[in-house]
Amino acid sequence: MTRTTIRLRNSLSRKVEPFVPIDPENLRLYLCGPTVYDRAHLGNARPVVVFDVLNRLLRHVYGAHQVTYVRNFTDVDDKINATALARKNAGADSSLEALIRERTEETIRWYHEDMDALGADRPDHEPRATDYIDAMIRMIAGLIESGHAYAAQGHVMFRVRSFAEYGKLSGRSVDDMIAGARVEVAPYKEDPMDFVMWKPSDDELPGWDSPWGRGRPGWHIECSAMSYELFGDSFDIHGGGIDLQFPHHENEMAQSCCAHPQGDFARYWLHNEMLQVEGKKMSKSLGNFFTVRDLLDQGIPGEVIRFVFLQTHYAKPMDWTAEKARQAEVTLRKWHALTAGIEPAASAAPSVVDALADDLNTAGAIAALHALRDPAVLKASAHLLGLLQTDMAGWAQTADVDLTMWADKLADLRTAAMQTKDFAPVDALKQALVAAGVEVRMSKAGVELLPGAGFDPSQLPEL
RNA sequence: GGCGAGUUGGCGGAGUGGUGACGCAGCGGAUUGCAAAUCCGCGUACAGGAGUUCGAUUCUCCUACUCGCCUCCA
Incomplete structure (x- = not known):
């Protein structure tokens, strides 16, 4: 049996390439995770869902135990520090370090709740930057030794000019970027493009002892250090938002x-495009900025959010709209009803697998899902996309309320009305039921009542 | 300024060098006391221009427009 060939767009080559693992028995996947300073906004969720599908596909093709998925938590950050300091100044009775830990712990808990709600499997490892400071220091020291970095005024800088390939991933040249003048010039920099690997901390900031004094790591070193510790010097796929490129x-x-x-x-480098809201960039200034939790609290199920995400290919900008959410909900309700109580088939439909293998064509996979007629196959195939999972179906389940009394009453009124030709009482009850979110079906065979989308038992009419 | 993405019917979107998916909405019909649900049927869209070709929405070039990244940011 030949194994499905997965094709992925590699940012490094700017081409869609066949994916060939370093070791088919040991696939390694690294996604840049969140900086845990606050609730995840909707854009934060996109790479998580994209990588969740990639993770599922890789496990489908290579085997669940052959894949290791790592996503880090960045818990060293000035915004976290600022929050901790604010709590300290507000009278919190703990050390700054403890307050920081408290803030990151609570943010990580939120993050887990929110991403779980989207049906994203937890990664195999979720390393925290603060647990890898030693590894970072080792790596920095090594880079100084080999001449790729230098210490100055308590900082350690990476010497960009020492790496000939610098700019290869993002397709730019060092000279062009300097010409663009969007670089910070600092007295401790040899070259304006050099970037910080280690910076000094004062007493108001968290810090760790290092050969260069008490300080904290720059942002970029953590992923380098953690991926090395967990994966070694080479691994298969590294991902994140395109803005991280x-x-x-x-x-x-x-x-x-x-x-x-x-x-x-x-x-392989996989970058997802940005998220927009109703056609515009999501930003606090435009007032269209919201978190995953905001949507969940509005009653939009995580599965619906996930479906909307998957309707757009990861490499295209994705537009979040209320209309898309509405349509997604309709489709998912239909599929849930179709597959309720049905055991998923042994394997997903080839059409769905093929679409996903083609550079994660999730929109194509959803199209293929629509074409499936066998509910068991539909369910199994949807699972590859993280949809129609039983633990996420709760929102779409019809409320477990016995409507027999209302159905009988309606049937009686209808039978009577057939004689009297006065349908007003029938229509009145019907409308009341519809208002309560009940779907009313009357046919020659009788009356059938089904709890519908917005069913609210408290709105049921009195009898 | 540098880099990149995109432009398919009312909306969302798949896909293809030659019989124009699919979903939602809409319209007509069956059905229904009326509806709902369901079933059947309908829509003649691929930004514009030039080129390659027997033939292009699909390939090439140009133009227009939209959007994003380049700064903490997924």
Whole structure:
């Protein structure tokens, strides 16, 4: 049996390439996770869902135990520090370090809740930057030793000019970027493009002892250090939002490739495009900024959010609209009803697998799902996309309320009305039931009442 | 300024060098006391221009427009 060939768009080559794992028995997947300073906004969820599907596909093709999925938590960050400091100044009776830990713990808990609601499987490892400070220091020290970095005024900088490939991932040249003048010039920098790997901390900031004094790591080094500790000097796929391509991933690559020149760092880079809301960039200033939790609290099920995400290919900008959410809900309700109580088939439909293998064509996979006629196959295939999972079906389940009394009453009124030709009482009860969210079906065979989309038992009419 | 993505019917969107998916909405019909649900049927869309070709929505070039990233940011 030949194994499905997965094709992926590799940011490094800017082409869709066949995916060939380094070791088919040990696939390694790294996704840049969140900085845990606050609730995840909707855009944060996109790479999570994209990678969740990739993870499912890889496990489907290579075997569940052959894939290791890592997603980090960035818990060293000035916004976290600021929150902790604010709590300290507001009279909190703990150390700054404890307040920071408290803030990151609560944010991670929220993150888990919200991503779980989207049906995203937890990664195999979720390393926290603060647990890998030693590894970062080791890597930085090594880079200084090999001449790729230098210490100055308590900082350690990466010497961008020492890495000939710098700019390869994001398709830009160091000279062009300097010409663009969007770089910070600092006295401790040899070159304006050099970036910080380690920076000093004052007493108001968390810090760790290092050969360069008490300080904290720059942003990029954590992924380099953690991926090395967990995966070694080469791994298969590294992902994140397209906005991370530069500078974050470019810098990671520079650090890692210089620190471990014998390795490749990441073979394939997968970047998802940005999210928009009703055709516009999501931003606080436009007032269209919201979190995953906001949507969930509005009663939009996580599965619906997931479906909307998957309708757009990850490499295209995705537009979140209320109308899409509405349509997604209709479709999912239909499928849930179709597959309720049905055992999923042994394997997913080839049409769905093929669509996903083609650079994660999730929209094509959904199209293929629509074409499936066998509910068991539909269910199994939807599972590959993380849809129609039983633990997510709760929202679509029809409320478990016995409507027999109302059905009987309606049937009686109808029978009587057939004689008297006065249908007003029938219509009155029917409308009341519809208002309560009940779907009313009357036919020659009799009356059938089904709880519908907005069913609210408290709105049922009195008898 | 640098880099990149996109433009398919009312909306969302798949896909293809030659019989124009699918979903939602809409319309007509069957059915129904009326509806709902269901079933049947309908729509003649691929930004514009030039080129390659027997033939292009699908390939090439140009133009227009939209959007994103380049700064903490997924």
